Amino acid sequence: MGKQDSKDKYKLSAVDSIERLPLSEQVYLTLKTAILTGELMPQEKLNEVKIAEQLQVSATPVREAFRKLAKDNLVVIVPWKGVTVKSDTPEEIVALYQVREVMEGLGARLCARHATDEQIKELREICKEMHEIEDATERVEVNSRFHTMIAHYSGNERVVEYLASFRERVNRDMYISSFNAVRTHDCDDEHDHIVDAIERHDEVAAENAMRQHINNAFIFKKANAEVQHKKLNEV
Template sequence: MAKKEAYKLQAVDSIERLPLSEQVYITLKQAILRGDLQPTEKLNEVKIAEQLKVSATPVREAFRKLAKDNLVVIVPWKGVTVKGDTPEEIVALYQCREVMEGLGARLCAERATEEQIEELKTLAIEMHSIEDARERVEVNSRFHSMISTISGNDSVVDYLADFRERVNRDMYISSFNSGRTRECDDEHDHIIQAIENHDGEAAEAAMRLHIRNAFVFKKATAEIAERAKEAKTEL
């Protein structure tokens, strides 16, 4: 008897009168970015339609949009799977992120007002006490986005916004790791201290170290997942 797929999805409700395919797209996209649907996981069109209580057509349309977002891979006659980053993509993403977020932190330190610094400090303090992974990712995203906004450099803001969702998916993974969570809190504190001192050089160095450490964690997590996949294949 074939194993029945069970996805961590909820039935689609009306979302501001959006077309059904758009509602399905948003539901699946959120599940992928939260990690409820894992990289390399195969997505069964019929089963998802049944679980979301919709027809197969909006699911098929949602798959096409997700493929354009580079979140799923559609292979004719083989199906749809959640896309994982290749080692080369991971390196490229974090190399660019380190440079751009580092620049954003430098400019933020040079331009931040006392009110903006206090708001950043409030967000950093809030993260110390958050235990829920999803809430932590939301606050963390606001923290990083605020730094780039304060930088006043539209290119930094636009560039970081382009891959914020991909970064947030990684943040969900790290937010479930208590060790990495504590390290992030400490790293955020160092960034804030440099910004409060209006020390652009120190702020950039602290942010770049923060992103490098995130890369090391991401790379290690990906390698563990790959070894687990290979071990499962050998069984």
């Protein structure tokens, strides 16, 4: 994304008063949601004054929110240059998806070993639901639930905890892929293949199908990051 026009507005919802929640926390949650859903894109510059005006708050809670987002590794604060939505480096992308492939593959293998008929039925139903969803936000929620369910049905709490630790990062990528019709269609088919293997209790096939699914997501993420980088260099 190029330099933001002074007349443009950030895609942010107004901050409503929430009982017992500090204003800085409300601003933080608003900005965090916008970043994780792709409304604020990687490498987009965040203007403290404009955000404060748009959210109808003072600059202080916006500054405090920026500091919390920096701790979350969602924005980069450079003295005298401002605040920018953080983009993953090529090394970070590789590291994240390498871990995802191994851990989610293990989760699928164990799920194929332990899943009950009722649990497999739930996975099949959620796959069917995803084929019918067009709204990006709803797709991400259901997609995330699908992967979380497989982790839980694996019976391995370490798998559940490890995958939960970077679920928000993964969901951010899911939002980006949800706007791509081809990737969305392929993703739904890949989910079906995973559940097919789980239903057969074929542990090897389930793990391989999941690992291929995550690798395909990595390929899409890497290509998308390269496109964004190229656009920025053209500005």
